[in-house]
Amino acid sequence: MISQGEFYGAIKVGYTIGHSVSLISLSIAIIILCLFQKLHCTRNYIHMHLFVSFILKAISVFIKDVVLYDVGEAENCHSTVGCKAVVVFFHYGVMASYFWLLVEGLYLHALLAVSFFSERKYFWWYILIGWGVPTIFISSWVITKACLNDLGCWDIIDDSPWWIIKTPILATILVNFFLFICIIRILRQKMNCPDIGRKESNQYLRLAKSTLLLIPLFGINYIIFAFIPDNINSQVRMVFDLILGSFQGFMVAVLYCFLNGEVQAEIKRKWRRWMLQRFLGADLKYQQPSIGSNGNNFSTQISMLTKCSPTTRRASSACNEHFSSI
Structure with a gap:
């Protein structure tokens, strides 16, 4: 006691x-x-x-x-x-x-x-x-x-x-x-x-x-x-x-x-967008593309991602839509 x-x-x-x-x-x-x-x-x-x-x-x-x-x-x-x-x-x-x-x-x-x-x-x-x-x-x-x-x-x-x-x-x-x-x-x-x-x-x-x-x-x-x-x-x-x-x-x-489903969906969307930006940033850092000579670098990077796998293609397509909405 x-x-x-x-x-x-x-x-x-x-x-x-x-x-x-x-x-x-x-x-x-x-x-x-x-x-x-x-x-x-x-x-x-x-x-x-x-x-x-x-x-x-x-x-x-x-x-x-x-x-x-x-x-x-x-x-x-x-x-x-x-x-x-x-x-x-x-x-x-x-x-x-x-x-x-x-x-x-x-x-x-x-x-x-x-x-x-x-x-x-x-x-x-x-x-x-x-x-x-x-x-x-x-x-x-x-x-x-x-x-x-x-x-x-x-x-x-x-x-x-x-x-x-x-x-x-x-x-x-x-x-x-x-x-x-x-x-x-x-x-x-x-x-x-x-x-x-x-x-x-x-x-x-x-x-x-x-x-x-x-x-x-x-x-x-x-x-x-x-x-x-x-x-x-x-x-x-x-x-x-x-x-x-x-x-x-x-x-x-x-x-x-x-x-809250809306909160979870928004956090996942921002997370996917941040991961894609990080991936593209690292890729550009090592390849050092000429931004001035090629205005389609961003589209090229997206097309490269879509060739990897169906899962990556879906994620890239979704992220591309997010970028286009900005």
């Missing part, structure tokens, strides 16, 4: 690893979506905002641990502005992540249900929902805490003002579950519709599967522990809420970026 101190230490190591993995994977996902021009669309912009919300959550956890715990601030807190600001930043990151998951559900439902859906028109409303609404509720919580319960570093979550944060998060989860049911119903109708081809049905399914997986996965965890007091099954709660919850950002990055 491990002691309480050892248990808390193991919990801290667990969620530190989880948030670190999430932070790295989310950062890589954002870089990928930003680098490739063909991936710039409203859907991926929404994904990037969701990634940023989880990045803020992970960063706030690290800052909170340093300010409140590593330097003993929680034990010797004199209601400093710094420790309160850290707690406010943490709650904002958590709430923003749930609201951006709600935006993912709203966007997917609108894409499937609305016949003429203007993505740019609604995008700014999504920005307002994802970042603006959490700002309103967090500001209300700050004012309430400052007026009614201005004690310590505001890290106590069993008082009445805490419901100002908990209620909106529960509302987003319930709305997402409702959207979850509606999206499944719409998908079934579209897949059974004879006017919609198999390719289009598969496209709808690919768009929906990531969001449909995240909605119950994130929602059930929060709802189960939302109405249970902190002193009941506190160790089980910490394992699920802190350790497993710390890997949520990693799961978001995997589902919305790393397993």
Whole structure:
């Protein structure tokens, strides 16, 4: 039987690893979506905002641990502005992540249900929902805490003002579950519709599967522990809420970026193009052709590649098309 101190230490190591993995994977996902021009669309912009919300959550956890715990601030807190600001930043990151998951559900439902859906028109409303609404509720919580319960570093979550944060998060989860049911119903109708081809049905399914997986996965965890007091099954709660919850950002990055077929295809296309450029560069270096006397050197190199093998011919043809599109 491990002691309480050892248990808390193991919990801290667990969620530190989880948030670190999430932070790295989310950062890589954002870089990928930003680098490739063909991936710039409203859907991926929404994904990037969701990634940023989880990045803020992970960063706030690290800052909170340093300010409140590593330097003993929680034990010797004199209601400093710094420790309160850290707690406010943490709650904002958590709430923003749930609201951006709600935006993912709203966007997917609108894409499937609305016949003429203007993505740019609604995008700014999504920005307002994802970042603006959490700002309103967090500001209300700050004012309430400052007026009614201005004690310590505001890290106590069993008082009445805490419901100002908990209620909106529960509302987003319930709305997402409702959207979850509606999206499944719409998908079934579209897949059974004879006017919609198999390719289009598969496209709808690919768009929906990531969001449909995240909605119950994130929602059930929060709802189960939302109405249970902190002193009941506190160790089980910490394992699920802190350790497993710390890997949520990693799961978001995997589902919305790393397993995304469009992202994988674009990375493979860039990789083939880079390999061809490298091969042609090395070949030109050793042969030292006269660029001025022969304007068809590039075409000659491509024709040489196509004589190698059918596999090389296909790769060269594809890469030639990529070069011609530049």
